[in-house]
Amino acid sequence: MTDILYETQDQIAIITFNRPDVLNVFRRSMFQTLLDLFEKIEKDDSIRVILLMGAGRAFSAGIDLDEVSHLFDGTMTMEQARAELNEMQELTRRMVNLPKPIISAINGVAVGVGAEVAISSDIRIASQMASFEFAEVKRGLFETNGVMHRLPRLIGMGRAAQVMLTGERISARSALDMGLITRVLPTEMLMREALEIARALAANAPISMRLVKQVLHKSYDLDLESVMQLETEGTLECIASEDLKEGVMAFLEKRVPIYKGK
Known part of the structure; x- marks a missing residue:
């Protein structure tokens, strides 16, 4: 077995x-x-x-x-x-x-x-x-x-x-x-x-989930300013992604988004 x-x-x-x-x-x-x-x-x-x-x-x-x-x-x-x-x-x-x-x-x-x-x-x-x-x-x-x-x-x-x-x-x-x-x-x-x-x-955006997990694990050991800097860098990564565009379009078109992790 x-x-x-x-x-x-x-x-x-x-x-x-x-x-x-x-x-x-x-x-x-x-x-x-x-x-x-x-x-x-x-x-x-x-x-x-x-x-x-x-x-x-x-x-x-x-x-x-x-x-x-x-x-x-x-x-x-x-x-x-x-x-x-x-x-x-x-x-x-x-x-x-x-x-x-x-x-x-x-x-x-x-x-x-x-x-x-x-x-x-x-x-x-x-x-x-x-x-x-x-x-x-x-x-x-x-x-x-x-x-x-x-x-x-x-x-x-x-x-x-x-x-x-x-x-x-x-x-x-x-x-x-x-x-x-x-x-x-x-x-x-x-x-x-x-x-x-x-x-x-x-069904969620893979890049966003990865960032949430990564920053959560670091947050206890960092001060507020350091965590907010990680949030800024994470948001910039999302802004540059295809998934953000898909998420916005899906919302406007009232449909389920199809994320690719890119």
Whole structure:
């Protein structure tokens, strides 16, 4: 059985974590498979949006500990362990820097790398059965894949400190209340809603979406003047694009615009 499924529809790339019998825990090879898929998607102009989901009753319950036990059993040097951890961390870098929006539809438990992938996405919606855990402190571990950077920016420093220091389980409703996700839906409605959001994004101007994503990720680390300068440069890029002309003409002609990302 393939660990990760890939399909496309309506300019949407749908990636499914496909180890339902073990709650979609990640093998080491799945990291590279995802990286390869993101590289493929970035180069494919026909794809506008990425949708991530989990098969069965989980999004992902983390990493397969049997496959990473060598990191903890003393058989690797610290430099070897550092190199392997850096390879795993590349997942967040690729997701954040990908110039296309990523939606995570969290259908169940999201722990460890599952939670990390979710918060590295641009939009997160969840079913009523979903839950999140940043439980590294309960295992003698530490956060990876940018959790220490992204989580406080999503839910605030105080809440991030509480959920990481306690390792507590976060229900879908609590995740919504703290801003970790934006919608909670009945399980049977989750994928329909995720696809509706993805189609809405796919209909938007690719250049504009790329700029929104890029500047949002930079904005927390810049002052107001620097962000406004990025807004000016982004607007100038849009003014020079064919898509702006198409957007204006479609509005005047009362029709749906057809954007080309140019």
